[in-house]
Amino acid sequence: MANPIPLDLDALNLSSIAKGLISSITDIDDFNYLASNLEKVPVSLQSRMARKYIDRYTEKKAGSQFRANTWMRRTIARLKPRFGVLLSITHNMPLPWHILSSVEKTKKHAGTLALECLEKALDVSEQNQHLPYEKIVRLTYEGVAGYAKQFGVNVPFYDMREDDLPQACFEIALLKLQCDKWWARQLKTLRKQFLELLEIATGQVGKDLYYDKKNQKPKRRGISPYSSKQAQREFSFAQASGRQFLEMMELQSSDGDVINLIEAVKSGMANPANRRNELMLRIRETEELADEMGYVAMFYTITCPARFHANASTWDGSTPKDAQNYLTTTWARARSKLNRRELKYFGVRVVEPHADGCPHWHMMLFMPKNKLQEINAILRWYFIQEDKNELYDRYGPELTRAKVFNKFVDINTHGTHIKTVEACVKYRAGTEKTKLFKIYKQKRSEWGFAKKKANEVAIQRNKEEAEKAKAEKREPKKFKAKNHKAPTKFYRTFSPRFDAVKLDKSKGSAAAYIAKYISKNIDGYMLTDHVDADTGENLQEQANPVLAWASTWNIRQFQFQGSPSVTVWRELRRMPKGKPIKDEIIEPIRYAADNANWKDYVKLQGGMCIGRAANFKSMYEDTPMGNDYAEVVRRIKGVVTNIDYKAVLTRLFNNVHNVTDATSLKTRLIEWTRQLKGTAEKIAAKASTNVGAADLSWSSGNNCTPIAVGSSAELILDMVGCDEKQITEVKKDLNSGKRIARDGQIYQIKNGQLHVLDETAQIKHNKHLAIEYRAKTLAQKSASWHVTENHWQQARELVDLAYQYAQLDGRETLNATRNELGEFHYGEPKKGLITLGDWDLAILVSNNSASAISDNDWWSLDLMA
Secondary structure, X not given: OOOOOOOOHHHOOOOHHHHHHHHOOOOXXXXXXXXXXXXXXXXXXXXXXXXXXXHHHOOOOOOHHHHHHHHHHHHHHHHHHHHHHHHHHHHOOOOOHHHHOOHHHHHHHHHHHHHHHHHHHHHHHHHOOOOOHHHHHHHHHHHHHHHHHOOOOOOOOHHHOOOOOOHHHHHHHHHHHOOHHHHHHHHHHHHHHHHHHHHHHOOOEOOOXXXXXXOOEEEEOOOEOOOOHHHHHHHHHHHHHHHHHHHHEEEEEOOOOEEEHHHHHHOOOOOHHHHXXXXXXXXXXXXXXXXXXXXXEEEEEEOOOHHHOOOOOOOOOOOHHHHHHHHHHHHHHHHHHHHHOOOOOEEEEEEEEOOOOOEEEEEEEEEEHHHHHHHHHHHHHHHOOOOOHHHHHOOOOXXXXXXXXXXXXXXXXXXXXXXXXXXXXXXXXXOHHHHHHHHHHHHHHHHHHHHHHHHHHHHHHHHHHHHHHHHHOOOOOOOOOOOOOOOOOOOOOOOOOEEEEEOOHHHOOHHHHHHHHHHHOOOOOOOOOOEOOOOOOEHHHHXXXXXXHHHHHOOOOEEEXXXXXXXXXXXXXXXXXXXXXXXXXXXXXXXXXHOOOHHHHHHHHOOOOOHHHOOEEEEEEEEOOOOOOOOOEEEEEEEEEOOOHHHHHHHHHHOOOOOOOOOEEEOOOOOEEEEEOOHHHHHHHHHOOOOOHHHOOOOOOXXXXXXXXXXXXXXXXXXXXXXXXXXXXXXXXHHOOOOEEEOOEEEEEEOOEEEEEEHHHHHHHHHHHHHXXXXXXXXXXXXXXXXXXXXXXXXXXXXXXXXXXXXXXOOOOOOOOEEOOEEOOOOOOOOOOOEOOHHHHHHHHHOOOOOOOOOOOOHHHOOOO
């Protein structure tokens, strides 16, 4: 046989990287085999597949070349039907492959995109300087958002851009789009999901099991179910990195207590065991509450149309996130229909993946027995509407035939008459559905025969027992017929998409029925002997792939329906265990939560399906401009009663527990500070020495502004005459980082050193910072994005004016606007007489909204009557 000739790589449609990898193979047959197969693959995937082939080809094991060629043959055969989808996915790649393939390069590219957004914003604003500021902000947002959207990121407020949004929304969005940290978070998610989509598209996620006759065990051909091996590796690495960070940190309370951060995390809901225990408690007591209400339990299994399944021939490249969005959107429509019909239900929903990564839902819902059929019909109608024909096509093609039948027709409007007509009708004969229906009828017949036989046996036993009891002169026992379960209608058209099963209490509780799904999707607890129906593998070994899948696609795995807020429950459990509170309104629900009595907690909230009309809700503290993007940050602080008139009327109408008095409970009494482990110990060691805090090593000034300092013993001399407790309090405040002001000096410990700050120099430093902040604010409002000399001049004048008003009042520092009750925050009601603060007064004067004052004004000379 003649020697084979190597193929000309330049004549083939191959990428440069693929050509280089192919050239490394010396065997001509393998060289030609790899080149001819890679040409069939989209160019953007050629280098990826070539690397995987080379890794297998160069393994130092016998038969590695054969296994590599077998892998290539199987991969091409599997991918051939979906080359069009692969081409579409790679064509829509958000970033170049050399960036997406590397975590570090993706993170570094975030800074580049943030800078490009800033330049884009500057260009748009400069072109529209003749317009008002509000118009400039909107146009700038539209330009920058349109640029960012091409990378596939979630631009803030983009879907609402046509609405009448406040100007602050566009300003917040622009700050995010110009932040490299925001871009890094977006690109991290984008990269993770796109790479996983490629793994799904190339067949690396799926079932693909085969039975090993030698070991007599099922094995997998290098393919992972639910999530790819790459996603699992990155998830495990992220978990390990997060745990390492937690072990390096500690928490110190405002009371001086110190705990390890990792221990705090273990005690919360981040601990899988705690999360599982809470879920099972809520499910079990929800079932008990449903039994008290006379509700029945239904178990639903809901899946997506075939276009969302990667193992289907009709897959269109949709991601698991797209499938989850379809399910949530359809459920929202069905839920709205149920609410319009005033149908009550409550329960829990569990989301888990198929072997190919497509999500499906398991829902356990409790509902009134007389409304069961109506709720089932509504849910079934909504979840089989999309691509309904594929449900019919599963049972064979649609055919037509002639049929003679009677039809009602009108004859000259003198009445309705029956007429025999012949027409073509559609039918599906000899299909799988027909076969399944025949099997069902056979099983139904067998069930009827067994039921009849059991009834005959029971009648005969009761007859014999009656005769025996009559002879013995006693009451006869009654024997019931043996119960035979009717076969389910497995031939139904909608069964692959929607399945509803009424739970049988005689075979176990609803909580026990769903416990497997809860444990499987958390940590695999107590599932050693259970096997997954999708993959045939042990469920306990699959907890990590499922968690990696949920983390990759940001899918919420568990959600309760119709249940009161669990956040309030958790906040109440933060209170000291076993210690009652004086508030008689909150104490009963606190006691229920403290004793893990979810059923009583629900009743005190107003029952199931109470929604936003619950008696108690979370209490939040809003911080305006609380982060780097000037957003309002909400932090939960406790629990407050819900006395909104609509909520009170709803509870009154439903005849449930109704709270009408306003009261609140602050559950977060201690402020915690995160710091490196050992920091508190070092500070405590310094505090426990014979020298005081003032005798620690100290620097010659502030790191920001050089200022004069006094003697290192000044602080101790200042406190002559103070008792030991007062001195201890001052030391404690200094060691915690607080500033102490005494006799014109400000003392503070930084990095283990005592800094003595001159008060006058500190005021000067504060004025400098205020001028800098005000100048930048003026620059942003003028939409120039550059701080000009004019902005600096305006800022200096405004700050000097504010401090001038403070000096006229005999103060060195600025006062905030106050009312009769003290200081108020913006957005709160202004009660009583308002006293303007120095800043607000200076701003009003600069805007010509108030007249300037001087030291000759009568009110500033204490001449007010």
